[in-house]
Amino acid sequence: MPSARSEDRTELEAIARRLRSHIVTATTKAGSGHPSTSLSMVEIIATLYFGGVLRYDPANPHDPDRDRFILSKGHGAPGLYAVLAEAGFFPVADLMTLREMGSPLEGHPNMCRLPGVEASTGSLGQGYSIGIGHALAAKVDGRDYRVYVMVGDGESEQGQVWEAAMYAGNHGLDNLTLIIDRNNNQQTGRVNDIQPLDPLDTKLEAFGLAVRTIDGHSLDEVASAFEWARSTTGQAQAIVANTIKGKGVSLLEAAQDKWHGKPIPKDEEAKALAEIGASL
């Protein structure tokens, strides 16, 4: 398997802009989907796939030694598809078939239909447990791959997330990193108004996880957090990434609690893409 690709900072910024552009254009064309949920995780997935974090080979998506990224918050599918396409798992042009009948780019990720998708998700709360299964299999087989799971903060209201945190924490699964996309919003409003999670970091620590809180849009902080996770031994890790729902598009950022599951209207698309700098 080729070693991880490590690109310089300017290149990573360009990739982040391309991912945002794909997210906006694909969901606007589909007329549905979750662009704001996808936009909040862009720097994290860009760094995972292009910042030298994940070990993967698009030509061999089931390589037993690959690192795994599981998107538990399955409605972030447009973001996952964008990064998988850019990484070479399928053609970038396919992104425009999002949610179409016959396309493997379904509304939520389907691991049986799309290479690079590690778990079928969309019923919230389930990805972390699947990640534990992958992490345990690595221990059983003596393989050195790592497993990364991203959950949303709204998703963390699901009890299963905490069952999994308890297990990962108690069993010291140091090859497993949880990323919480803490964009502070869920379907009908702000997480803090619906089911406050704070203090999230100390909660996770109490479950036995090593925790680091970062600005999820700072490429430097994201890269440094993954470096920290990789060098942590004997303990499962959690990265609380503070993010902005709809990051990069002022229309969405201005009313983060109003745009869940809504694509950018066609007549706002050009402005959004200009803000992203997608003409690059």
Next chain:
Amino acid sequence: MSFNIKRLKLEEGAATREAFGETLAELGSDERICVVDGDVNNSTFTNHFKDRYPDRFFNAGIAESNMVGIAAGLAGCGKIPVASSFSTFLMSNAFDQIRMSVAFPNQNVKLVGTHAGISIGEDGPSQMAVEDVALACSLPGFAVLVPADGPSAAAATKAMIEHEGPVFMRCGRPKVPVVYPNGADFHIGKANTLREGDDVALIANGIMVAMALDAAEALASEGVQARVIDMHTVKPIDVETIERAANETRGIVVAEEHLAYGGLGATVAMVVAERKPTRLGFVNVGDTYATSGQPDEILERYGLTPDAIADAARRVLKD
């Protein structure tokens, strides 16, 4: 604990859960097999596997949702995970995880639910899985197995591991009479005809198979020849055997230790309605939850007896 099934001339045998646990440990030299248990491994008998292969045994604690998710992840890495717990906690508590993480992505996960049905007795209805077969059958791609006795459960365990794709196997708590004293021939989706007869067909699974044999004996003394079919696989159902029974007898009685809706009876009725309409009778728990009590008392109270099966056959033949 054992059943007092009158007239049945068979030795008391092992519980199906016990046969499962022992067989699983025997198969454990296959390094793909991993076990995830919901902290009931001394009840599901996955302890035997744990003792021999501790590195591939994981106690998920009392957290079935996480347990099933872990199994799905192991399957995603090429393992053959067996997730085991009491059937109601496995199938009911973790149903969405089974649907989303196992069935939808067609993962090679083996779910084994023990302490199924009302024959667990004293622990009462909160512990009794009476919906589990319906839940499992509702899932696309699942094979659903309900072995009748120890030898059958042992053979089913082997078949389950060899089968490619998700499987739910239902086991019981009590020791049950041996139906297959010489070992069982267990092929998923292929029913076993245990007794020939052309007047009526008794289709049963689980503990009801031994009772159906007993009922057939009683019916024979009245000159009624009952065919007894062990429909150990509810899904995929053996259409051919059911159709033949519908063609060659005057009616069918379906007996199961499960609620009336969505189990073996409903599945057989679907086949009969489509292929060859015939008179049907049903012996099951009905549309209610049971209570605590001695297993024999509870089975009697809810009409799961050889007499109830024989009566249902007589009603079918009357019209």
